Structure formats: structure tokens, C-alpha cells
Amino acid sequence: MPPNIVDLRSDTLTVPGAGMRAAMAAAEVGDDVWGEDPTVKRLEERMAQLLGKRSSVYVPSGTMGNLASVAAQSRPGDEVIVDAQAHVVVYEVGGAAAVAGVQLRLLDGFEGIPDAGMVRDAVCEDDIHQPTSRLLCVENTHNRRGGAAIAVERIRECADAAHDCGLRVHCDGARLFNAAAALDCSVSALAAPCDTVSVCLSKGLGAPVGSVVAGDADVIGEVRRWRKRLGGGMRQAGIIAAAGIYALDHNVARLRDDHANARLIASRVRESTGAAVAEPTVPTNIVLIETRADAHDVVRAAAEQGVLVTRVGPHAVRCVTHLDVGEVECRRAADVLALTLSRA
Ligand SMILES: Cc1ncc(COP(=O)(O)O)c(C=O)c1O
Known part of the structure; x- marks a missing residue:
């Protein structure tokens, strides 16, 4: 990659x-x-x-x-x-x-x-x-x-x-x-x-x-x-x-880092775009975002800026944090998603 x-x-x-x-x-x-x-x-x-x-x-x-x-x-x-x-x-x-x-x-x-x-x-x-x-x-x-x-x-x-x-x-x-x-x-x-x-x-x-x-x-x-x-x-x-x-x-103890990174993406997206981001009672490493725009368009626009996410429904995209993405990358992804979603 x-x-x-x-x-x-x-x-x-x-x-x-x-x-x-x-x-x-x-x-x-x-x-x-x-x-x-x-x-x-x-x-x-x-x-x-x-x-x-x-x-x-x-x-x-x-x-x-x-x-x-x-x-x-x-x-x-x-x-x-x-x-x-x-x-x-x-x-x-x-x-x-x-x-x-x-x-x-x-x-x-x-x-x-x-x-x-x-x-x-x-x-x-x-x-x-x-x-x-x-x-x-x-x-x-x-x-x-x-x-x-x-x-x-x-x-x-x-x-x-x-x-x-x-x-x-x-x-x-x-x-x-x-x-x-x-x-x-x-x-x-x-x-x-x-x-x-x-x-x-x-x-x-x-x-x-x-x-x-x-x-x-x-x-x-x-x-x-x-x-x-x-x-x-x-x-x-x-x-x-x-x-x-x-x-x-x-790799077990570090799973909490993935959860913290997912939370920073979720709160940045929620605060800066008003997009509906799923708020589970106890969240983990998955961020589920409801988009007003077609999810295909959001996925494509984010990919053009180097951030890969998945379409999981006509108006839903998913980000999953993991071992190979650190806090710096997740902050950058959050910025890209916030921008993409506010334009969508
Ligand atoms: C909740 C859940 N169960 C089962 C699986 C299936 O795992 P595998 O891809 O190894 O078949 C996945 C895969 O993402 C999953 O998310």
C-alpha cells in the first residue's frame, strides 16, 4: 500500500x-x-x-x-x-x-x-x-x-x-x-x-x-x-x-488504541459535519456513518484523497481502525472524511 x-x-x-x-x-x-x-x-x-x-x-x-x-x-x-x-x-x-x-x-x-x-x-x-x-x-x-x-x-x-x-x-x-x-x-x-x-x-x-x-x-x-x-x-x-x-x-492489549482512534474519527465527523454517526452504548473499532449523499460518491471522493472506507448501504459508510493505522493516520482520515461529508 x-x-x-x-x-x-x-x-x-x-x-x-x-x-x-x-x-x-x-x-x-x-x-x-x-x-x-x-x-x-x-x-x-x-x-x-x-x-x-x-x-x-x-x-x-x-x-x-x-x-x-x-x-x-x-x-x-x-x-x-x-x-x-x-x-x-x-x-x-x-x-x-x-x-x-x-x-x-x-x-x-x-x-x-x-x-x-x-x-x-x-x-x-x-x-x-x-x-x-x-x-x-x-x-x-x-x-x-x-x-x-x-x-x-x-x-x-x-x-x-x-x-x-x-x-x-x-x-x-x-x-x-x-x-x-x-x-x-x-x-x-x-x-x-x-x-x-x-x-x-x-x-x-x-x-x-x-x-x-x-x-x-x-x-x-x-x-x-x-x-x-x-x-x-x-x-x-x-x-x-x-x-x-x-x-x-x-496484539490484545493494544486493541484499546484502535478504539480510541475510532472515537476520534467519530467525534470529528459528528462535530464538523452533523452527519449521523452510530453511537453504540459501548463503541469499539468500527465507525458507521449515515450520509446524505450516495455512499458510492463518498467512498470515491475519500479515496481520491487517500482515505479508503467501505460502502455498507446506499447511504452508509464504514471505517474500521486496526493495527496498521496509527493516531496520525486516523486524524488525517478524520479531516478528509469531515471535508468530504460537508461537501456531499
Ligand atoms: C462479525 C463477523 N463474523 C464473521 C466474520 C467472518 O470472518 P472471515 O472473513 O474470516 O470469514 C466477519 C468478517 O469480517 C465478521 O465481521
Whole structure:
């Protein structure tokens, strides 16, 4: 990337630095499908422990982590209750329907999380005409809801309601470490109400690839079978798992810097243009801006001035702060966006 470009399109765009590459080069490896890669095992054990679960499995992507978790905890024809703006619904190519064969029941809860009443109302009755409600999916942080970090009490409320109705609960925790940093709590506290949780190493944590799904041993065994079925069994995957371990060692504490940078962009844009910027109760590294102008035009105009952002709706653009953009770049991006939006 040219040095004068500030790339805020996503936190998936980070590239591994010298330390991470050195850790990858030095990784001890074996065949992970045979359960013989010591570095993958080390990552899985560490993540299970961090997330307060008995077991975990390394998967190639967050999308596969979600799909394998849904498939492992449902049967074709079942219903999965999920927020209408969830990644599982909007950005996973219909995999839950096409591969797991489930029907999605879409809700519209505050910041993407239903309350207990919404969950109970959405659960199907025991009636020959209706599908079986099997799983509740929550997302934390919530990408399309402005990067909202969801407090454990709210996750527990809907998860308890789901469990009372006999459902299981999956958390898409692609950015669970961001949520924990913003809420000043542990990732295990956020994962505790959920049966499975999928966490990405390749977003704010800065690894080049990989996610982990954690849960109890039985369900993770089933997720592991689904990973293989989906073609996600990897061989000497320790090379990439080492990057995940390095990310856990070096890139967790600094997530707060990304959050501070996102806040400075949000407040500059809000104050100088009057544009509506999403204000989640607990914000993280995502800035969601409502634009009066066509979002394509805003994206193009900002890019002409060296700031890359993403269109996420006809009148919505998103900026995501990350490891590869510092405060100076974010201040410049904020100036460019403020100017672009005031002209739009
Ligand atoms: C909330 C959320 N879940 C899941 C994913 C999927 O991750 P991947 O791109 O590794 O498939 C993403 C990716 O951005 C995400 O934002």
C-alpha cells in the first residue's frame, strides 16, 4: 500500500510484521487433520482456556467457524433465531441455508441483541406445522450495528431465555477481544452464556488467517467433523497457528488504541459535519456513518484523497481502525472524511 493511503476498509487488511513472520517461520508443525500439529494444539488449548471452554478447534475463517457451529447444532429444516443484520445473515453467502439447511428467523433487537421476550416469542410452538427452533445466534461485537460491544448481562438474558426453551446458543465473536477490551471484562465472561463461540484471529488481532471455535468437547468434536466436511481440514497448519499465538501474546492489549482512534474519527465527523454517526452504548473499532449523499460518491471522493472506507448501504459508510493505522493516520482520515461529508 502506498505510504500516503489510510486504509480503513476493514481490520482484516492488516499484514503480519517481522515478529509475527519470525514466529511463523519457527513454528513446529505436523499433520493437523491427524491431530499431530503441536502448534495448532497449543493454540487450541490456549483459546479454550481463555474462553473458559473445555475444547476448541482451529478453522480457516470466521465464516467457516459460524457455519460449522450452526451445522453442528442443528438439523436441516430447523430454525435458527438471529439478528437481521448479523454477519451470518448478510455476509455468509447464504451458507446456513445452503449447507446446514436451516431456516433463519430474523429479529431486530437493540444493537442486534434480542431481549428475553423477543427470544421466547420467536421460538416455535410444538406444532406439526412448524420448524423446530434449535439455535440462537448472537454477535459480539456487532459489525453492522456500529461495532457495538454487548455487555455480558444482555448476552446472558437472551441466552438464558433460549436455553429455557431448549435451544442452544452460538456467539459469533469475530471481535470478542475488542468487546472484552471495550467492556473491561474477560472474553471468558462474554463467552460463558453461550454453548459455542467463534473468535477470529485475523481481524483486530492481526493474524493473516484463522479463527477458533470453542465449546464443550462433544460439540467441538462435531464442529471438527463439519470443518473436514467443508474442506477445512488443514495439514501443517502450525505455520499459520503460530501467527495466532503471536497475536494473542502481542496484539490484545493494544486493541484499546484502535478504539480510541475510532472515537476520534467519530467525534470529528459528528462535530464538523452533523452527519449521523452510530453511537453504540459501548463503541469499539468500527465507525458507521449515515450520509446524505450516495455512499458510492463518498467512498470515491475519500479515496481520491487517500482515505479508503467501505460502502455498507446506499447511504452508509464504514471505517474500521486496526493495527496498521496509527493516531496520525486516523486524524488525517478524520479531516478528509469531515471535508468530504460537508461537501456531499
Ligand atoms: C462479525 C463477523 N463474523 C464473521 C466474520 C467472518 O470472518 P472471515 O472473513 O474470516 O470469514 C466477519 C468478517 O469480517 C465478521 O465481521
